Amino acid sequence: xxxxxxxxxxxGRWVRFRIEEAGRAxxxxxxxxxxxxxxxxxxxxxxxQMRRLGVDSLPIGLLIAVFTGIVLALLASxxxxxxxxxxxxxxxxxxxxxxxLAPVLTGLALAGRVGANIAAELGTMRVTEQVDALExxxxxxxxxxxxxxxxxxxxxxxxxxxVAMIVGLGAGWLASIGFLQLSTDEFLKGARMFYTAFDxxxxxxxxxxxxxxxxxxxxxxxxxxxxxxxxxxxxxTAAVVYSAVMIxxxxxxxxxxxxHGRS
Amino acid sequence: MKRGNDFIVGLVVIGSVVxxxxxxxxxxxxxxxxxxxxxxxxxxxxxxxxVGNSVVIRGVQAGRIQSIELExxxxxxxxxxxxxxxxxPSNPVVVLxxxxxxxxxxxxxxxxxxxxxxxxxxxxxxxxxxxxxxxAIPGARLPDIAQLTAVAGRIAGDMSRVADRFQVAFDxxxxxxxxxxxxxxxxxxxxLERTVRSQSQSLSQLGADVHKxxxxxxxxxxxxxxxxxxxxxxxxxGQIHQIMDNVGQASExxxxxxxxxxxxxxxxxxxxxxLSSVLTHADSVLGKIDxxxxxxxxxxxxxxxxxxxxxxxxxxxxxxxxxxxxxRQYLSVKIF
Numbered sequence: 147x148x149x150x151x152x153x154x155x156x157x158g159r160w161v162r163f164r165i166e167e168a169g170r171a172x173x174x175x176x177x178x179x180x181x182x183x184x185x186x187x188x189x190x191x192x193x194x195q196m197r198r199l200g201v202d203s204l205p206i207g208l209l210i211a212v213f214t215g216i217v218l219a220l221l222a223s224x225x226x227x228x229x230x231x232x233x234x235x236x237x238x239x240x241x242x243x244x245x246x247l248a249p250v251l252t253g254l255a256l257a258g259r260v261g262a263n264i265a266a267e268l269g270t271m272r273v274t275e276q277v278d279a280l281e282x283x284x285x286x287x288x289x290x291x292x293x294x295x296x297x298x299x300x301x302x303x304x305x306x307x308x309v310a311m312i313v314g315l316g317a318g319w320l321a322s323i324g325f326l327q328l329s330t331d332e333f334l335k336g337a338r339m340f341y342t343a344f345d346x347x348x349x350x351x352x353x354x355x356x357x358x359x360x361x362x363x364x365x366x367x368x369x370x371x372x373x374x375x376x377x378x379x380x381x382x383t384a385a386v387v388y389s390a391v392m393i394x395x396x397x398x399x400x401x402x403x404x405x406h407g408r409s
Numbered sequence: 410m411k412r413g414n415d416f417i418v419g420l421v422v423i424g425s426v427v428x429x430x431x432x433x434x435x436x437x438x439x440x441x442x443x444x445x446x447x448x449x450x451x452x453x454x455x456x457x458x459x460v461g462n463s464v465v466i467r468g469v470q471a472g473r474i475q476s477i478e479l480e481x482x483x484x485x486x487x488x489x490x491x492x493x494x495x496x497x498p499s500n501p502v503v504v505l506x507x508x509x510x511x512x513x514x515x516x517x518x519x520x521x522x523x524x525x526x527x528x529x530x531x532x533x534x535x536x537x538x539x540x541x542x543x544x545a546i547p548g549a550r551l552p553d554i555a556q557l558t559a560v561a562g563r564i565a566g567d568m569s570r571v572a573d574r575f576q577v578a579f580d581x582x583x584x585x586x587x588x589x590x591x592x593x594x595x596x597x598x599x600x601l602e603r604t605v606r607s608q609s610q611s612l613s614q615l616g617a618d619v620h621k622x623x624x625x626x627x628x629x630x631x632x633x634x635x636x637x638x639x640x641x642x643x644x645x646x647g648q649i650h651q652i653m654d655n656v657g658q659a660s661e662x663x664x665x666x667x668x669x670x671x672x673x674x675x676x677x678x679x680x681x682x683x684l685s686s687v688l689t690h691a692d693s694v695l696g697k698i699d700x701x702x703x704x705x706x707x708x709x710x711x712x713x714x715x716x717x718x719x720x721x722x723x724x725x726x727x728x729x730x731x732x733x734x735x736x737r738q739y740l741s742v743k744i745f
Contacts, residue, residue, distance in 0.1 A: 197414045201421045240436070305422060308429035315432075339513055341436045342461050346429065 174288075174366050178296065181289035188293035195294045199260050199361070200302025204309065206259060207252045211310035214247050215239060215317030223326045232328055236336025239318035244345040245405075248310040250397055253356035256303065257389035261364040264295055265385035268368025269378035277369065292365040296358060303357025304350040311349060348404065355396050360389040437461065438473070444493035447475065450503035450516070450548035451537045452485045457553060458505045458514040464489045465508075465517045471495045474516060484537075486545060489516060502534055505550035514553075518546075525551065 181188070222238040268291060271277050277287050315337065322328040364385045371381035448464075455477055464472040472491035479485055487503070500521040508515040524534060533549035697703055701710035708714055732739050 193414050193418050196418045196422075201417055204421070301422075305425035305429075308432075309425050312428055312432045338436055338438060342459070343433055343437055346433045350429070 170370075171366060174369075175362065178288045178292045178362070178365075181286055181293050182297075184286060184289040184293075187286060187289035188297065191290070191294040192297050195298035196302050198263075199256075199295065199298045200306060203256055203259055203302070204306055206255050207306040207310045208313045210251050210255055211243070211248060211314035212317040214251060215243060215314035215319075216321040218242055218247070218314075219318040219321040220325060223322075232326065233332040233336035233339075235318070235322050235326065235328060236333040237339050238336075239322075240315060240337040240341055241345065243314040243318070244311050244349045246349075246397075248314055249307050249349045249352040249356060250393060252307050252310050253303065253353065253360065253393045254390055256306070256357070257360045257393060258386050260299060261360045261385040261389040262382040264361060264364030265368040265371070265382040266378055268365055269371030269381040272369055272371045273374050273377055287369065291369070292362075295365055296361045299357035299361030300354050301357070303360075304353040307353035308346070308350055311346065344408075348400070351404075352397065352400050355400070356393050359392045359396060363388045363392060445472070445490045446493050446495075448472075448489045448491055448497070448503075448518070449545045450487045450489065451540060451545040452487060452503075452505065452548040452550060453483075453533055453536060454550055455485050455487060456505055456514060456550045457507075457512060458487065458516065458550070462513070463508070463515045464491060465515050466495065466497075466519075471518070484540065487516065487548065501546050503546050503548040504530065505548065507551070507553050516548075521547075524549070527551070 218239045219235055222235040223232065226232060226234055268277070271291070277291070280287050280290060319330070319333050319337075322333045323330065367381040367385040367388065368378075371377045458474060458477065460474055460477060462474045463470050464474060472489055472495070474487055475490045476488040477485060478488070487505075489503075497518060498520040501518050502521050502524050504517045504519060504524060505514060506517065507513065521534070524530060530549045530551065534547045537545075537547035537549070698706045698709050701707055
């Protein structure tokens with residue numbers, strides 16, 4: 147009986163903790179949104195964050211896109227051989243890159259790089275009481291630390307993903323010419339056959355939502371860090387895990403709400 | 410440092426945005442700066458046609474589908490953007506169809522008379538044309554692969570059911586009857602072959618006769634044609650009238666000649682009667698001569714006169730010879 151009571155108590159405690167966490171996250175988002183009004187506090191830092199989170203992340207995003215494009219072309223060729231005309235390699239590469247792989251793979255890579263970076267930086271500031279110092283000096287940590295990062299992530303993720311789409315399709319095209327003996331005209335015929343502007347639009351909007359989620363989670367976990375270096379490490383790990391999960395959740399969310407049922 | 414960040418970030422943002430926009434336009438084959446014209450077609454159903462599908466004229470891509478809108482009246486309006494220079498057929502219609510077996514559709518603009526001779530398509534075009542609102546071109550869509558496959562599947566199901574029923578109905582007795590039927594059919598076939606061979610020979614002969622007759626008819630037709638041509642040429646210059654006048658004149662002449670002949674006939678009859686009388690008299694005279702009656706009869710029947718005449722002639726010849734031999738004895742000629 148006592149054990150049953152313990153189990154029930156643990157379950158209640160877990161639920162209460164999750165609800166409190168959700169409440170804190172909600173309050174954090176609400177405070178960050180309110181802080182966007184203080185343009186003078188965050189806008190001067192936005193450029194620096196765009197450089198660190200966006201421009202410096204371009205190489206990893208493009209590297210992923212290159213290999214994704216090559217693999218997709220070869221995979222499509224392997225799947226289509228003898229059944230489907232080979233120019234559909236272009237169709238598959240275009241659709242897959244723009245709709246799914248460029249946003250998701252780039253998002254996951256940036257979740258590791260950007261999310262961990264933000265969580266570690268802000269966590270260190272928290273455990274070394276630099277955030278407290280800011281508050282003491284009447285700086286709003288949300289406006290000064292969170293908003294520029296979220297703004298930079300939301301703005302720069304789509305740009306990185308957009309360039310990754312171009313590079314990925316180009317890599318698939320080169321792989322088709324080099325490995326599949328597919329002509330440029332055939333590849334472009336397949337790529338253009340079912341292309342609509344919605345493909346790029348959908349991928350970019352998804353990327354923006356990923357950037358928003360990754361930076362927000364990184365900031366939240368970093369500012370919630372406790373207990374020194376270990377706490378910072380835990381915050382970075384949690385930021386990456388939550389960001390990756392959130393990217394997949396958002397991916398499914400957009401597919402169900404925007405892609406599904408669209409003719 | 411900050412200015413450096415601003416520059417790099419600005420460069421990346423502007424470069425990325427421009428690259429993404431150009432990438433999208435390039436993939437969608439958008440024609441920047443070129444003039445385009447819009448063409449609207451009305452359909453009852455557009456199948457799986459989508460915005461961005463190709464618009465084709467005589468097999469050449471001429472544009473793309475720009476929008477597909479469902480009207481409150483139930484019609485579907487498809488707006489297509491074509492190159493400005495493209496000239497539409499005089500009586501255009503738009504036919505939506507699959508361009509490949511993988512679900513890609515296209516809109517083909519063609520002459521109304523070149524539309525597929527399918528009852529459903531023709532009905533769709535007629536209904537669309539009957540609406541007649543605005544400048545919308547009549548449109549129709551061909552059935553897609555899925556529909557054709559569904560029909561084929563239905564047919565396959567029906568055939569399967571028929572096969573099942575056939576299997577049930579085809580027992581040993583049916584097989585024996587079928588064998589007997591086949592045997593009877595073989596006999597019938599042999600008989601039919603003989604009949605056909607016989608009829609074939611008759612038909613060959615008949616054909617030859619018909620061919621010959623046709624040749625004759627052709628020759629006759631040619632002659633009739635020639636005569637008709639002549640009649641036609643004669644008619645054209647008034648010779649018929651002249652001929653008829655001549656015929657009338659000839660008739661009059663024949664009438665007169667006939668009258669003269671009748672008179673001559675009467676005269677001839679009189680002459681014949683006279684001749685008969687003369688011959689009767691001549692016969693009587695000759696009979697008398699032959700009987701030796703009269704002077705002529707005696708002359709003919711009595712040889713004495715001939716003999717005396719002959720003797721006289723002999724004497725005359727002797728006398729002439731004597732005179733020639735001794736002319737001075739019988740002739741004395743004196744001058745002065």
